[in-house]
Amino acid sequence: MTGAPLIEVEDLRIDLDDGSRRVAAAEGISFRIDRGETFGLVGESGCGKSITALALIGLLRQPLSIGSGVIRFDGREIQHLSATAQRNLRGNRIAMIFQEPMTALNPVSPVGRQIAEMFVLHKGKSWREANQLAVEALASVRVPAPERRVKDYPHQLSGGMRQRVMIAIALACGPDLLIADEPTTALDVTVQAEIIELMRNLCAERGTAILMISHDLGLVANVCRRVAVMYAGRIVEERGSADIFRAPSHPYTQGLVDSLPRLGSRAALGRNRLKEIAGVVPAITNFPDGCRFNPRCANATDICRSVVPTADFLEAGGLVRCHHHA
Amino acid sequence: MKLRANLIIGGALFALAILVGVLAPWLAHTDPVMDANLLNAEEPPSWTWWFGTDDQGRDIYSRVVYGARISLTVGIVSQLINSVIGVALGLSAGYWGGWWDDVVNALTNVMLAIPSLIFALAIMAVLGPGLTSLLIALGLTNWSFTCRIARASALSLRSQGYVQAATVLGYGDLRIMITQLLPNMLGPIVVIGTLGMGSAVLSEAALSFLGLGVRPPFPSWGSMLSDARDQITTAPWLSVFPGLAIFLTVLGLNLLGDGLRDILDPQSRSRRT
Numbered sequence: 001m002t003g004a005p006l007i008e009v010e011d012l013r014i015d016l017d018d019g020s021r022r023v024a025a026a027e028g029i030s031f032r033i034d035r036g037e038t039f040g041l042v043g044e045s046g047c048g049k050s051i052t053a054l055a056l057i058g059l060l061r062q063p064l065s066i067g068s069g070v071i072r073f074d075g076r077e078i079q080h081l082s083a084t085a086q087r088n089l090r091g092n093r094i095a096m097i098f099q100e101p102m103t104a105l106n107p108v109s110p111v112g113r114q115i116a117e118m119f120v121l122h123k124g125k126s127w128r129e130a131n132q133l134a135v136e137a138l139a140s141v142r143v144p145a146p147e148r149r150v151k152d153y154p155h156q157l158s159g160g161m162r163q164r165v166m167i168a169i170a171l172a173c174g175p176d177l178l179i180a181d182e183p184t185t186a187l188d189v190t191v192q193a194e195i196i197e198l199m200r201n202l203c204a205e206r207g208t209a210i211l212m213i214s215h216d217l218g219l220v221a222n223v224c225r226r227v228a229v230m231y232a233g234r235i236v237e238e239r240g241s242a243d244i245f246r247a248p249s250h251p252y253t254q255g256l257v258d259s260l261p262r263l264g265s266r267a268a269l270g271r272n273r274l275k276e277i278a279g280v281v282p283a284i285t286n287f288p289d290g291c292r293f294n295p296r297c298a299n300a301t302d303i304c305r306s307v308v309p310t311a312d313f314l315e316a317g318g319l320v321r322c323h324h325h326a
Numbered sequence: 327m328k329l330r331a332n333l334i335i336g337g338a339l340f341a342l343a344i345l346v347g348v349l350a351p352w353l354a355h356t357d358p359v360m361d362a363n364l365l366n367a368e369e370p371p372s373w374t375w376w377f378g379t380d381d382q383g384r385d386i387y388s389r390v391v392y393g394a395r396i397s398l399t400v401g402i403v404s405q406l407i408n409s410v411i412g413v414a415l416g417l418s419a420g421y422w423g424g425w426w427d428d429v430v431n432a433l434t435n436v437m438l439a440i441p442s443l444i445f446a447l448a449i450m451a452v453l454g455p456g457l458t459s460l461l462i463a464l465g466l467t468n469w470s471f472t473c474r475i476a477r478a479s480a481l482s483l484r485s486q487g488y489v490q491a492a493t494v495l496g497y498g499d500l501r502i503m504i505t506q507l508l509p510n511m512l513g514p515i516v517v518i519g520t521l522g523m524g525s526a527v528l529s530e531a532a533l534s535f536l537g538l539g540v541r542p543p544f545p546s547w548g549s550m551l552s553d554a555r556d557q558i559t560t561a562p563w564l565s566v567f568p569g570l571a572i573f574l575t576v577l578g579l580n581l582l583g584d585g586l587r588d589i590l591d592p593q594s595r596s597r598r599t
Contacts, residue, residue, distance in 0.1 A: 057494060059493060059494060087496050087497075087498060088496065089496070090493075090494055090495060090496035091494065091495035091496030091497070092496055095494075095495065096491075096494045096495075098487060098490075098491060098494075100487050102487075103486055103487030103488060104487040104488050104490075104491040105487075105488050105491075106488040106492075106505070106506055106509070106510070107488070107510065108509040108510055108512075109505070109509065117505070118495060121495075121496060121497065121501070122496060166491075169491075169495065170495070
């Protein structure tokens with residue numbers, strides 16, 4: 001794609017201050033998302049994907065902080081913006097939805113009011129107008145009888161409905177970027193598919209870019225055009241989502257893809273053991289030198305234990321950080 | 327939802343007290359201040375003088391009825407001041423944390439360490455007796471419990487998903503506190519408020535009894551008790567009826583607070599829905 005990217009992250013480092021010293025919870029994070037593009041960030045718990053998202057919207061709180069690097073949104077550096085300027089971006093141009101639709105809505109306020117508040121807050125609408133717009137927003141996320149539903153309280157809605165309301169709130173102001181942090185983890189699989197479909201359609205209609213964060217490689221590959229895989233605070237591979245399944249390049253990604261049960265495979269039928277990645281994720285205060293995946297990697301050699309691999313661009317497009325990549 | 331007896335009885339007693347205060351001009355038989363007639367001094371309760379008369383021949387019934395106005399005004403207004411101060415301090419301290427939290431905590435501890443009546447006495451001594459200074463003195467000295475509760479609620483609420491979601495959606499701190507935190511902590515605050523009203527009515531009585539409250543000849547329940555002290559053996563009705571009024575109002579407020587706690591408690595709220 002041509003033109004300036006919507007968001008560009010360059011060599012971002014996020015520090016964790018544990019009182020006595022600062023360790024990097026994430027480092028060397030670089031990626032770009034174009035307007036209307038869908039980009040996925042995949043990794044296991046604690047790999048730094050969620051804090052990367054928080055850094056984008058300026059909500060890292062002690063003990064986390066941005067150590068170095070640049071975040072450019074729409075051509076403007078935003079990592080040092082004032083609190084007020086960042087707040088004006090949030091909800092208005094960058095919106096976010098969470099994994100817990102059960103708790104992400106205020107229990108004592110009708111859902112319509114919570115949607116309407118976005119129009120009042122960011123677009124300076126009157127409450128009358130905003131309430132009208134809230135009905136439309138609820139209709140756009142395919143909630144039946146929206147004029148009646150706006151008066152409902154969150155506990156009167158099902159999980160899927162609540163996540164629809166969350167999407168309506170997030171997309172209310174027509175943001176340029178929607179960050180979806182595990183948006184469907186708490187939902188049934190069928191509802192999950194509906195919500196993903198809805199989110200993808202709405203964003204495509206409005207030209208909203210999606211940054212999807214998940215541990216579910218399949219889900220992310222399904223939604224996103226490009227995927228970055230994170231391991232222990234670094235991006236290890238960034239590829240087109242079809243490529244990542246077909247020909248994963250980094251040993252960690254290979255391990256992830258291999259450990260997915262395939263329908264009809266011997267493992268899925270219970271005849272073979274499902275493959276796993278041996279070992280555990282290193283603790284944040286105790287990352288190994290060199291490539292952080294080396295203690296768990298079958299191909300590891302001396303260089304892997306001492307030298308941090310640089311990003312190699314692949315002929316097929318994408319990049320990988322591995323000394324011995326395929 | 328099953329209505330509980332304490333809620334009904336408490337609500338009824340409190341409503342009755344307010345009604346009496348509001349309708350005082352119609353309920354009273356005589357003017358509580360002006361209609362003194364020494365010919366009727368110290369009459370015991372009878373069909374003419376329901377609650378008897380005092381040493382100046384004033385109708386105790388009328389004075390108790392008018393006294394409701396002052397006692398309830400003091401109870402309600404001073405507790406409102408306390409609630410506003412307590413919520414403002416506690417909510418902001420719990421939400422922001424940091425040095426502000428330390429300051430508020432220290433202040434709360436000081437307030438809890440000094441008996442509030444003593445503190446109110448000191449303020450009254452500076453401001454002089456009178457209704458306004460009574461409101462100020464009681465309004466400034468009983469916010470620590472409200473503050474503690476507001477702070478604790480804010481601490482637990484601020485990590486709730488919807489509060490964080492509001493931050494992510496670009497809400498400012500003040501908007502978060504007012505639209506997200508406050509409505510969710512209102513239950514316990516209201517309960518503490520009604521209980522506090524009861525104790526404010528008592529404090530008013532105590533301060534008026536000590537001669538620091540409402541100036542004579544205007545009736546308040548506390549000052550009537552104070553005046554009746556000398557005649558407690560010869561004319562016990564002088565102290566019995568205002569005492570009964572205080573007792574019933576405070577009982578009503580406590581029952582009401584208890585009942586409200588039962589229905590505003592999130593546990594029983596989820597049962598209701």
